[in-house]
Amino acid sequence: MAGVASAIEVHVTASSRGEADRICSEIVARRLAACAQVVAPISSTYWWAGEVQQAEEWLLLIKTTADRFEDLAACVRELHSYEVPEIVAVPIVQGTPDYLEWIRRETVPERGE
Secondary structure: OOOHHHEEEEEEEEOOHHHHHHHHHHHHHOOOOOEEEEEEEEEEEEEEOOEEEEEEEEEEEEEEEHHHHHHHHHHHHHHOOOOOOOEEEEEOOOOOHHHHHHHHHHOOOOOOO
């Protein structure tokens, strides 16, 4: 069974619902994530190019394992429109054993990957 420490939730923001859906579909299809959810829209305020910016974005909540993070991040960068996309992971410190096992099971790389 997956240990709690190996389960993570990755947060990514996207510029549009279409981009968010495209990233979610691709990372799940590649088994880089067990599940990806879109929370939309959100209002973001941030520093960029030396000034404060504001934008409407879509938040992706991605369930995966720490072992899959680097491949997941590479895939998000490949598909993302931002020069520096938000790709951050937080540990899942508690969860039901069956849910954590599901995350582990669904993110096992396919043979030949």
